[in-house]
Amino acid sequence: MLLPEALEAHRLHLEHERGYSAHTIGSYGSDLADLARFAANREVTDAADLDLELLRDWLWAASSAGLARATLARRAAAARSLTAWLHRSGHAPTDAGARLRAPKAQGRLPRVVGGEQMRELFEGLEGRAAEGAxxxxxDLAIVELLYGSALRVSEACGADVDDLDLGALTVRVTGKGDKQRVVPFGVPAARALSTYLERGRPALAARGDGPGAALFLGDRGARIGPRSVHRLVSRLLEAVPGSGPSGPHTLRHSAATHLLDGGADLRAVQAILGHASLGTTQIYTHVSMERLTESYRLAHPRAVQEEAG
Incomplete structure (x- = not known):
């Protein structure tokens, strides 16, 4: 099987059999397209001719070009996924990437926006929403839901009106692997959502060919996309002090950390976030401990040794 054909068949496998998200499929597709170009330069055009040495050379070239460790790790995962599928489906005699390894991504604590900063952010959104646009x-409703329910941006964008239960203060979302879960949100989010459904959404729907089922609509009346929400949140967080990412995932990180700071059980936070593994959720305990340590250092009179006079 030629590599372009193999890559397309593998993409369909990830989409229909593995249930990977569109983002992951796109990232893997880009990585594997680069691998195909690298292989072609080595005069390797048949998927069955991929071997461990070529895969390692490909990663080494990417590392030499200065790609981040996280990107190298993702490329290695994409290659392993492809070679494992080739072997299972009978298109390759062995799994060439089974022993492929890449540098581990550096452990980096997620960015967290403080509670007071979130309050100021919402005050600005509420002021603009009160003007009636x-x-x-x-914008207020979607940011309230992203933070209030600690949602992934794809989950918020994919939600339908029927997924929302304003009486029970819950929303049903579809997460990774097409797994559904029901997540709670608070009264401020319910207030913003009610206003949006009564006034904002009908006005946006009138700009399109029909509102459809989508909960959140873009400026032209169709379902809003993740890129639009990413631009919105990035603009909002530009003025917020702190380094690190400024997209919708920062709101998810912040919500999870604030839940733990407020005494929520780790298992409950895992369920809200939709994590398959408790280990993934535990990173937020490290964030909370870091914040606790910093608060102690700044506030406790015996936290820092006095300098000698």
Missing amino acids: PEAQR
């Missing part, structure tokens, strides 16, 4: 009412 449907886009502003939508």
Whole structure:
């Protein structure tokens, strides 16, 4: 099987059999397209001719080009996924990437926006929404839901009106692997969502060919996309002090950390976030401990040794 054909068949496998997200499929596709170009330069065009040495050379070239460790790790995962599928489906005699390894991504604590900073952010959104613009009412509602339910941006964008239960203060979302879960949200989010559904959404829907089932609509009346939400949140967080990512995932990180700071059980936070493994959720305990340590250092009179006079 030629590599381009193998890559397309592998993409369909990830989409229909493994249930990977569109983001992961796109990232893997880009990585493997680069691998195919690298292989072609080595005069390797058949998927069955991929071997461990070529895969290692490909990663080494990417490392020499200065790619981040996280990117190298993802490329290695994409290659292993491809070679494992080739072997299982009978298109290759062995799994060439089974022993492929890449540098581990550096452990990096996620960015967390403080509670007071979140309050100021929402005050700004509420002020704009009060002026009556449907886009502003939508922006407030979607940010309230992202933070209030600690959602992934894809989950918020994929939600339908029928997934929302304003009486029970819950929303049903579809996460990774097409797994559904029901997540709670608070009264401020319910207030913003109610206003948006009564006023903002009908005005946005009138700009399109029909509102459809989507909960959140873009400026042209169709379902809003993750890129639009990413731009919105990035603009909002530009003015917030702190380094690190400034997209919607920062709101998810912040919500999870604030839940733990407030005394929520780790298992409950795992369920809210939709993590398959408790280990993934435990990173937020490290974030909370870091914040606790910093608060202690700044506030406790015996935390720092006095300098000698």
